[in-house]
Amino acid sequence: xxxxxxxxxxxxxxxxxxxxxERLKHWQEFYKPLPEEELRRQGGRCMDCGxxxxxxxxxxxxxxxxxxxxxxNSRWQEAIERLHKTNNFPEFTGRVCPAPCENAxxxxxxxxxxxxxxxxxxxxxxxxxxxxxxxxxxxxRTGKKVAVVGSGPAGLxxxxxxxxxxxxxxxxxxxxxxxxxxTLGIPDFKLxxxxxxRRLKRMHQEGAVFKTNVHVGVNLSAKELMSKCDxxxxxxxxxxxxxxxxxxxxxxxxxxxxxxLPQQNRRGLGQHVNSNLSITAKGKRVIILGGGDTxxxxxxxxxxxxxxxxxxxxxxxxxxxxxxxxxxxPQWAFIQRSxxxxxxxxxxxxxxxxxxxxxxxxxxQKLHAIRLExxxxxxxxxxxxxKEIPGSEFxxxxxxxxxxxxxxxxxxxxxxxxxxxxxxARGNVKHDRNKMTSxxxxxxxxxxxxxxxxxxWAIQEGRAAAxxxxxxxxxxx
Numbered sequence: 126x127x128x129x130x131x132x133x134x135x136x137x138x139x140x141x142x143x144x145x146x147e148r149l150k151h152w153q154e155f156y157k158p159l160p161e162e163e164l165r166r167q168g169g170r171c172m173d174c175g176x177x178x179x180x181x182x183x184x185x186x187x188x189x190x191x192x193x194x195x196x197x198n199s200r201w202q203e204a205i206e207r208l209h210k211t212n213n214f215p216e217f218t219g220r221v222c223p224a225p226c227e228n229a230x231x232x233x234x235x236x237x238x239x240x241x242x243x244x245x246x247x248x249x250x251x252x253x254x255x256x257x258x259x260x261x262x263x264x265x266r267t268g269k270k271v272a273v274v275g276s277g278p279a280g281l282x283x284x285x286x287x288x289x290x291x292x293x294x295x296x297x298x299x300x301x302x303x304x305x306x307x308t309l310g311i312p313d314f315k316l317x318x319x320x321x322x323r324r325l326k327r328m329h330q331e332g333a334v335f336k337t338n339v340h341v342g343v344n345l346s347a348k349e350l351m352s353k354c355d356x357x358x359x360x361x362x363x364x365x366x367x368x369x370x371x372x373x374x375x376x377x378x379x380x381x382x383x384x385x386l387p388q389q390n391r392r393g394l395g396q397h398v399n400s401n402l403s404i405t406a407k408g409k410r411v412i413i414l415g416g417g418d419t420x421x422x423x424x425x426x427x428x429x430x431x432x433x434x435x436x437x438x439x440x441x442x443x444x445x446x447x448x449x450x451x452x453x454x455p456q457w458a459f460i461q462r463s464x465x466x467x468x469x470x471x472x473x474x475x476x477x478x479x480x481x482x483x484x485x486x487x488x489x490q491k492l493h494a495i496r497l498e499x500x501x502x503x504x505x506x507x508x509x510x511x512k513e514i515p516g517s518e519f520x521x522x523x524x525x526x527x528x529x530x531x532x533x534x535x536x537x538x539x540x541x542x543x544x545x546x547x548x549x550a551r552g553n554v555k556h557d558r559n560k561m562t563s564x565x566x567x568x569x570x571x572x573x574x575x576x577x578x579x580x581x582w583a584i585q586e587g588r589a590a591a592x593x594x595x596x597x598x599x600x601x602x
Contacts, residue, residue, distance in 0.1 A: 127165075127168055127169045127171065127193065127194045127196075127197025127198055128166075128169035128170075128197060131166070131169030131170045131171070131197070132170045132171075132172050132232055132236075132239075134169075135166045135167070135169060135170050136237070137167070137170070137236075137237035137238070137239075137240055138159060138163060138166075138167060138240070139240060139243060140156040140157060140158055140159060140243055141156070141157040141159075142155055142156055142157070142465065143155040143157070145468060145469050145470070148314070148469070149428055149429055149469060151314075151429075152312070152313040152314055152393055152429060153313065153314065153317060154220070154313075154314060154315070154316075154317055155314060155465075158243075158246075158247060158250070159243070159247075161199075164196060164243075164244060164247050165196060165197050165198075165199065166197075167196075167239065167240045167243070167244060168192075168193040168194065168195075168196035168197035168239075168244055169193075169197040170193075170232065170239050170240075171189070171190055171193035171194065171197075171239050172231055172232060173190050173194065174190075174231045177189060177190050178229040178230065178231055178455045179226040179227070179229050179230045179231075179239070179241060180226070181229065181455075182225045182226045182228060182229025182230075182455055182457075183225065183226040183229075183581070184225070184579070184581045184582045184584075184585045185211050185212055185581060185584055185585045185588070186211050187208065187211050187212055187226065187245070188207055188208075188210065188211060189226060189239075189241055191207050192204040192207045192208050192244070192245075192248060193239065193241070193244060195207065196244055196247070196248065201248065201251050201252070201255070202252070202255070202257055204248045205248050205249060205251075205252035205257055205258075208245065208248050208249065212245075212584065213281070213282045213285045213286070213584060213587075213588070214278065214281070214282065214324060214584060215245050215246070215248065215249040216246070216249045216250070216253075216320050216323075216324065217278060217307060217316065217320070217321075217324075217580055217584075218242075218245065218580060218581050218584070219242055219243075219245040219246025219247075219249060219250075220246060220315060220316050220320070221311055221315055221316055221580050222242060222579065222580060222581045223418075223579065224241060224242040225457055225581075226241045226242075227239065227240075227241050227242065228454075228455065228456070228457050228458050229454070229455035230455075231455075233454060233455075234454050253323070258327065260327055260330035260331050261289075261331060262288075262330070262331045262332045263288065263289060263290070263291040263331075263332070264291075265291050266291050266292075266293060267290070267291045267292050267293075267598065267599070268293070269292045269293065269355045269356065269598045270292070270293045270295070270353070270354040270355050270356075271284075271287050271292050271293065271294050271295075271354055271355060271356040271357070271358065271594060271598075272294075272295050272296075272297060272350055272351075272353075272354040272356070272357050272358070273287075273294060273295070273296045273297070273358045273360060274297050274341045274347075274350075274357070274358065274359050274360060274361055274540065275296075275297075275298065275305060275359070275360035275361045275362060275571070275573070276296050276297075276298040276303045276304055276305050276335065277304070277305025277306050277307060277360060277362055277571060277572075277583060278305065278306075278307060278571070278580045278583035278584050278587065279360040279362075279570045279571025279572070279573075279583035279584070279586050279587040279590075280296055280305065280358070280360035280570075280571065280587065281296070281304075281305075281324075281325075281328070281587065282570075282583070282584040282585075282586075282587030282588050282591070283358050283360060283570055283586075283587035283588070283590045283591045283594075284296045284328070284333050284587075284591075285328055285333070285587075285591075286587070286588050286591030286592070287591045287594060287595065288328070288331055288332055288333045289331075290591070290595050292356075292594075292595070292598065293332075293334075294332075294333050294334065295333075295334040295335075295336060295354075296333060296334065296335045296336070297336050297339045297341055297345070297350070298335065298336065298337045298338075298339065299338070299339065299340035299341070299343070300337065300338070301337055301338055301396075302337065302394065303321075303325055303335055303337060304318070304321040304325070305362060306362065306580075307321050307580070308321050308390065308394075309386070309387040309390050309391070310383065310386055310387065310390070310419075310422075311386075311390075311422065312386065312389065312390065312422050312425055312426050313390065313393045314425055314429070315422070315425075318390070318393065318394060340539070341361075341539075341540050342539030342540025342541070342542075342543050342544075343539050343540075346543065347539075347540045347543045347544050348543060348544065351544070351564075351566070351567065355566070355598055355601075356566055356567075356568065356594045356597060356598055357566060357567045357568065358560075358567075358568045358569065358570060358590055358591075358594060359540070359541075359544075359546075359554060359562070359567065359568065359569040359570075359573055359574075360569070360570050360571045360573060360587065360590075361535055361536070361540065361573050362535065362571060362572045362573055363532040363533075363534050363535050363553070363572035363573060363576055363577045364383070364532065364535065364536050365532055365533045365534050365535060365536050365537070365552075366381050366382075366383060366528070366530070366531075366532055366533070367528075367530040367531050367532060367533050368528075368530075369414070369479065369528055369530060371479065371480060371481050371482070372480075372481040372482070373481050373482030373483055373484065373489070374482065376482050376483075376484045376487060376488060376489040377484075377487055377488050377489060378484070378488060378489030378523075378524060378525050378526065379482060379489055379525075379526045379528065380404060380525070380526070380527055380528065381527075381528050382413075382415070382419045382420070382422070382423050382527050382528060382529040383419070384404075385404060385423060385426070385527055386419070386422055386423065386426060388402075388403070388404065389426050389430070404525070405430050405431075406426070406427035406428075406430040406431065406432040406435075406525055407430050407431040407432070408431060408432075408433055409432055409433055409524035409525045410432075410433050410434050410436075410522060410523050410524045410525070411427045411432045411433075411434070411435045411436070411523070411524070411525045411526075411527065412435075412436045412437070412438060412492055412521070412523045412525070412526050412527070413427075413435065413436070413437045413438070413526075413527045413529055414438055414479060414526060414527070414528055414529060414530060415437075415439070415528065415529030415530045415531065416437060416439035416441070416473075416475075416529075417529065417531065418464075419529040419531075420437055420527075420529035421464040421466045421467065422466070423527045423529055424437060424464075424466040424467065424469070424471050425464075425465070425466030425469060427525075427527070428466070428469045428470055428471075433524075434472070435470065435471045435472070436471065436472045436473075436474065436521070436523075437471050437472070437473050437474070438474050438475075438477040438479070438494070439473070439474070439475045439476075439477065440476070440477065440478060440497070441475065441476070441499075442475050442476045442497075442499045442509070443461065443475035443476070444459060444460050444461040444462075445459075445460055445461065446460060446461055447460060448460060451502075476496055476497040476498070476499065476511075477494050477495075477496060477497065478494060478495050478496075478497055478513065479492060479493070479494045480493050480494055480495055480518075481493045482526070483520075489523060489524065489525070489526065490522065490523070490524075491520045491521065491522055491523060492520065492521050492523045492526060493518070493519075493520045494518070494519060494520075494521075495513050495514065495517055495518045495519075496513075496514045496517035496519075497511045497512065497513060497514065498511060498512055498513075498514050499511045500512075531577055532572070532576075532577040533552065534551060534552035534553050534576060535552070535553065535554060535572070535573040537552075541554065544562075544564060544567065545564075546562040546563050546564055546567065546569075547562065547563035551576055553573065553574055553575060553576050554569040554573050554574050556568070556569050556574055558593075559592075559593030559596060559597065560574065560586070560589055560590040560593040560594075561593055561597065566597065568590045568593055568594055568597075569590065570583075570586040570587045570589065570590035571583040571586045571587060574586060574590075
């Protein structure tokens with residue numbers, strides 16, 4: 126415990142942000158880190174509680190009190206060593222993780238939590254700045270070959286761990302760039318792509334091999350790949366988007382969020398976007414359906430592209446401002462949250478069911494919807510039944526609708542069908558406690574295994590799969 130009275134002396138201080146009008150002019154990150162002395166004080170707010178609930182709230186089990194104390198005592202190099210013990214990519218989670226650890230912080234029972242996420246990011250960025258992040262290839266190789274399909278956070282974490290264990294790892298990516306959703310899904314203003322490239326460069330220097338434009342199950346047979354390696358790990362994500370099968374869905378101007386966001390990221394990478402497929406929110410009235418992270422990313426992107434106005438509609442009722450009695454600490458707080466994108470301009474509305482779209486000449490012009498009334502939560506299912514409110518129908522003029530409705534699981538056609546792996550009741554790839562699928566030697570991790578989730582969960586999944594692969598391979602020696 127760095128400062129025994131730190132949590133009573135210091136208030137929480139977050140990173141400073143550029144004013145909205147300034148940050149909307151560019152696509153770069155807009156946070157301004159705190160001075161080192163202030164970061165030390167923030168680390169000193171950690172109570173070093175007897176039971177570190179922050180650590181249990183973190184999917185990868187980051188040893189948070191340790192590195193808070195090390196930062197307070199200016200032992201930054203030890204702090205990055207401690208952080209890397211559990212997290213392969215703190216530069217990613219320090220930027221895009223919603224910080225369930227802070228929800229579980231003991232200090233958050235009655236005041237602002239420790240700035241865990243900001244401290245994490247400060248540690249890794251200082252480590253890069255000081256030159257402490259150097260390639261560390263394994264001293265010995267096992268001779269075992271492992272193929273990892275997918276270079277998102279799960280695939281990269283799995284590959285990084287396996288390479289450290291001495292296995293020969295090759296990562297196959299279907300797209301022309303590496304990083305999965307880190308590169309093509311998350312906007313630059315949340316995660317600049319140079320940050321991803323920086324880590325990939327280090328992994329390459331440590332011996333990991335990357336192959337792009339290889340779509341396993343399409344232009345490379347999955348069974349052929351399986352026959353050429355000792356272990357295969359499926360980390361293809363949950364890319365089957367949830368559709369909205371209502372009248373008018375075919376009209377031009379309605380797009381899936383994961384068609385819209387990657388296109389802008391490719392522009393940011395300097396790639397040419399076919400003019401016939403190019404879409405932009407510039408000068409348009411935009412409605413985003415869906416209130417999660419993807420919807421927030423669409424919002425920030427649309428505003429930067431110069432949208433005339435942006436509305437965001439959510440099917441669910443408006444969340445409470447504070448924890449409900451049945452949602453106590455240290456659980457994740459189901460409360461209304463506003464991202465930095467919401468600060469930049471949006472009209473939010475809740476309890477809205479979209480019924481149909483209409484337009485002329487094949488082009489979208491109106492969204493037609495009705496408002497919903499929700500009843501009390503069902504104690505058995507935890508769900509709140511809803512009904513349409515008679516007479517609450519309305520129509521709104523719109524030029525572009527972005528569907529940010531989530532995902533229904535991994536794409537089945539191609540690799541999964543060819544391999545014939547079993548699926549669970551939710552349509553995800555079924556696996557045992559070692560992350561092995563129904564096929565011996567074939568493993569899975571990330572959203573393909575658990576469904577749509579967080580980057581930090583993907584990292585945890587990738588690390589767990591690497592442990593399972595290593596046990597399997599070394600038992601066969």
